[in-house]
Amino acid sequence: GAAPAVVNAQATIRWRLASSFPKSLDTIFGAAEEFSRQVSALTGGKFVISVHAGGELMPAFGVLDGVSNATVECAHTAPYYFFGKDPTYALDCAIPFGLNSRQMTAWMYEGNGLKLLREFYAKSNIVNFPMGNTGAQMGGWFRKPITSIADMKGLKMRIGGFGGKVLERVGAVPQNIPGGEIYQALEKGTIDAAEWVGPYDDLKLGFFKVAPHYHYPGWWEGGPQLSLYVNSKAYEGLSAEYKAVIENAAALAHVDMQAKYDGRNPAALKTLVGSGTKLHRFPKDVMDASFKAAMEVYAELNASNPAWKKIYEDYSNFRRDQNLWFRFTEAGFDDFMQQQKL
Amino acid sequence: GAAPAVVNAQATIRWRLASSFPKSLDTIFGAAEEFSRQVSALTGGKFVISVHAGGELMPAFGVLDGVSNATVECAHTAPYYFFGKDPTYALDCAIPFGLNSRQMTAWMYEGNGLKLLREFYAKSNIVNFPMGNTGAQMGGWFRKPITSIADMKGLKMRIGGFGGKVLERVGAVPQNIPGGEIYQALEKGTIDAAEWVGPYDDLKLGFFKVAPHYHYPGWWEGGPQLSLYVNSKAYEGLSAEYKAVIENAAALAHVDMQAKYDGRNPAALKTLVGSGTKLHRFPKDVMDASFKAAMEVYAELNASNPAWKKIYEDYSNFRRDQNLWFRFTEAGFDDFMQQQKL
Structure with a gap:
């Protein structure tokens, strides 16, 4: 057949x-x-x-x-x-x-x-x-270093969505600019700061040449x-x-x-630091004020958006328990290792 | 057809x-x-x-x-x-x-x-x-808390392989005991301490009842x-x-x-702490002495074992670069989150 x-x-x-x-x-x-x-x-x-x-x-x-x-x-x-x-x-x-x-x-x-x-x-x-x-992104590139929450007032920063909404509450002015236009805006001073991703991606766009202060952590994208x-x-x-x-x-x-x-990321970070990038942790008052502002936004969303509330409730309980656990052996191990000469 | x-x-x-x-x-x-x-x-x-x-x-x-x-x-x-x-x-x-x-x-x-x-x-x-x-394991269960490197001298601890070899160099006496026999050995005092995994697995074996001091981090299994x-x-x-x-x-x-x-792990940790488990970070001198002993072991292996040397060289370079990078935005983010009331 x-x-x-x-x-x-x-x-x-x-x-x-x-x-x-x-x-x-x-x-x-x-x-x-x-x-x-x-x-x-x-x-x-x-x-x-x-x-x-x-x-x-x-x-x-x-x-x-x-x-x-x-x-x-x-x-x-x-x-x-x-x-x-x-x-x-x-x-x-x-x-x-x-x-x-x-x-x-x-x-x-x-x-x-x-x-x-x-x-x-x-x-x-x-x-x-x-x-x-x-992974946790960097907090972005700043023409001048941020030394306290006062420096955030009026700061024009390229940052999207949710991060921008929280930054607004601590006095910054979020800007929506496509990736390809950030460099020029930073160079001209049209904006004061911009976040992108982390060392590997940021290096390619060359931001360090026009805004050498690289803050961390990018608390809006942990x-x-x-x-x-x-x-x-x-x-x-x-x-x-x-x-x-x-x-x-x-x-x-x-x-x-x-x-x-x-x-x-590690090799890119080395290149950036070797090219003059200055690493700065965000000051504690910036972190604290931003955290407080974020929690206010979440409380408002819980009150106005049932879909958000249902999922955020589970998410935030999980986040609480995770951080309770991670602070012990994970953080204890990482913290020690990061202090060694390896 | x-x-x-x-x-x-x-x-x-x-x-x-x-x-x-x-x-x-x-x-x-x-x-x-x-x-x-x-x-x-x-x-x-x-x-x-x-x-x-x-x-x-x-x-x-x-x-x-x-x-x-x-x-x-x-x-x-x-x-x-x-x-x-x-x-x-x-x-x-x-x-x-x-x-x-x-x-x-x-x-x-x-x-x-x-x-x-x-x-x-x-x-x-x-x-x-x-x-x-x-993930990073816990440092195990101890009948008495470890307060300094002196407490490690003569300490009989159930721990396998590589960790035991390093612990030996700081004065402890590693013991090889199958999982099913650890509880009794701890209860009788045949051993002073035992490591297993972390809260989720350890809870099931009930070690907290006979050796309530739970140390971290388990630096031999990060x-x-x-x-x-x-x-x-x-x-x-x-x-x-x-x-x-x-x-x-x-x-x-x-x-x-x-x-x-x-x-x-988080729910198990809560149960353990609710049942009387005491959490302790290993003292700094225990961590430092153990780190030094481990690096000595690696130097000896580099000299005696070509297969080890070839792979460890790559591994240790990678480890150095990873810890250089993780200390900034990852650790900065985690550290802040772990300090918040969530």
């Missing part, structure tokens, strides 16, 4: 992934590429996901709607970009004085994070997966998590096997992206 | 995984179960790995030979168990004053760790994959990594697709195990 040699071969599935990031952010953009590579490897090339940089298929911030409307099957983004639509999205990424990278992963994988966020995203036809984290968004109808159309492919490949890309930042 | 309905179906592959752990260590043993579950899910049940507790197929510490000799196709273990064969194995797990959990993952995924360890394992016919981490060992011939016999299945499922189990410990 002329029975085909292979009658059960699964047809090739082709998806598109819209990234919110430019290719130049190779560590973040690269997480989506790594995900796509793993999906293909796991399926013998039968599940192919093409990865598109921000702006290629849709605007960088249009990916939430793009996945929701099934313009694309999936996206890779930093959910706090959608803070303006609803601050609840930021709980899937970072909020000021939130969880650090490991704690965020623990909340997603072992705590209630993934469950609660999946419920939240369901109304947008999105199934979310944690996919990458930068462990920002990136998210894979999958359109729920596209997801439900997959076999159980291919659903597992998505989950496992996202997990590999998740751990790999944090490892890349951890591995690459 | 009577052509079979499916002519290209991959035959089912059945492997056995020998764990070094008892089922009671559900978080560690569970990582192997999670790995097996993902392998099955990724292959539609066509690649089945049965998971066997320590002692079931071979002794807990026999798994290195078991995989090397292809008695089983794979194992899940803590490579520092093989410290007696060669201390180099410990670099795939934990050494005193080594990398923390995130740094270890960064060394494996982004640094040279995986590459160098694969070369080392090749002579044993093993392909290794990082698969889980407990981020012990578990390893999946796969027999290299079995591995090479897999399709590219199934090789990717192993890698991705191990990555998911890797991130999931750390998340489980991070998620579960």
